[in-house]
Amino acid sequence: xxxxxxxxxxxAARRPRLVTDQRVRAAVTCVWLLLAGWLLPAFPAxxxxxxxxxxxxxxxGFAAARPVLARxxxxxxxxxxxxxxxDLSLTxxxxxLGRHAKVMQRVAEMVTSDQMPPPDSDQPTDAERQTLAxxxxxxxAAEARxxxxxxxxVVLRRLNNAEYTHTIRxxxxxxxxxxxxxxxxxxxxxxxFTNTGQSLVMSPSLATKYLDAAKGxxxxxxxxxxxxxxxxxxxxxxxxxxALARLKRFYARYSQPGLHQSMLALExxxxxxAQGGDAVAAMARERGLNPKYLGxxxxxxxxxxxGSPRSTAGEARENCG
Numbered sequence: 001x002x003x004x005x006x007x008x009x010x011x012a013a014r015r016p017r018l019v020t021d022q023r024v025r026a027a028v029t030c031v032w033l034l035l036a037g038w039l040l041p042a043f044p045a046x047x048x049x050x051x052x053x054x055x056x057x058x059x060x061g062f063a064a065a066r067p068v069l070a071r072x073x074x075x076x077x078x079x080x081x082x083x084x085x086x087d088l089s090l091t092x093x094x095x096x097l098g099r100h101a102k103v104m105q106r107v108a109e110m111v112t113s114d115q116m117p118p119p120d121s122d123q124p125t126d127a128e129r130q131t132l133a134x135x136x137x138x139x140x141a142a143e144a145r146x147x148x149x150x151x152x153x154v155v156l157r158r159l160n161n162a163e164y165t166h167t168i169r170x171x172x173x174x175x176x177x178x179x180x181x182x183x184x185x186x187x188x189x190x191x192x193f194t195n196t197g198q199s200l201v202m203s204p205s206l207a208t209k210y211l212d213a214a215k216g217x218x219x220x221x222x223x224x225x226x227x228x229x230x231x232x233x234x235x236x237x238x239x240x241x242x243a244l245a246r247l248k249r250f251y252a253r254y255s256q257p258g259l260h261q262s263m264l265a266l267e268x269x270x271x272x273x274a275q276g277g278d279a280v281a282a283m284a285r286e287r288g289l290n291p292k293y294l295g296x297x298x299x300x301x302x303x304x305x306x307g308s309p310r311s312t313a314g315e316a317r318e319n320c321g
């Protein structure tokens with residue numbers, strides 16, 4: 001075994017450097033991903049030319065719907081004082097309606113549900129309402145086809161604090177780790193959820209906290225000849241105590257209780273043992289004792305021959321062997 005010691009020591013000495021190199025490569029990759037997440041949204045989406053032509057697909061319907069809008073809607077929904085924050089003066093430019101699809105969707109909902117125009121205003125005829133509804137439906141369908149397969153602007157999100165903590169615990173197998181304890185609290189954004197991508201930003205100070213958390217996690221790593229594992233402690237003394245505890249638990253599964261536990265059980269269950277039968281075996285099962293050893297000890301104590309406890313215990317061990 002001695003010739004292998006220098007080689008193992010040298011291998012163990014090299015491993016921290018390999019781990020460090022991997023961490024540096026991972027950090028560089030994360031930086032590039034962050035830059036990509038910040039830069040990509042600045043480029044226009046590929047579907048914008050098709051979206052610009054969406055209004056042209058329903059040009060004939062718009063020509064019929066425009067007078068209806070002008071007669072019943074534009075007066076209240078235009079300019080700085082547009083009611084409901086719905087400005088329909090934008091319909092003056094049909095080619096640019098694609099940028100206001102959400103507004104037109106609200107208009108379609110109000111028109112088809114007969115909520116607009118309001119009851120105290122002039123009402124369009126059924127034919128005029130149908131003309132307006134047909135154009136809105138055709139326009140929104142054209143917009144949907146133009147943007148089919150385009151999810152819009154997708155932000156590059158990180159794990160929130162809870163997700164990051166549970167991920168680290170799953171990877172290391174150490175449930176006591178809390179790497180995000182120094183992180184700022186996650187914001188709920190406008191929806192109230194803490195995993196919304198727009199609220200999960202990365203700042204320079206938070207990146208520094210991530211690096212500090214990574215150093216704390218790495219302190220729990222235990223280098224082994226064939227790899228590494230993670231410990232609940234972060235010192236060599238903790239690693240040694242944990243290894244000794246595992247050894248004790250392992251040998252405890254195969255070691256038998258000593259003479260004291262067996263003698264104590266026989267003393268407390270004398271009345272039960274006097275009944276005979278399989279009382280010894282049942283008592284051994286209940287107390288987690290070796291039935292053969294307990295039976296031999298009980299027989300030796302109950303024998304007519306006199307003997308000291310030392311010789312009786314020795315005889316029981318010999319019979320069990």
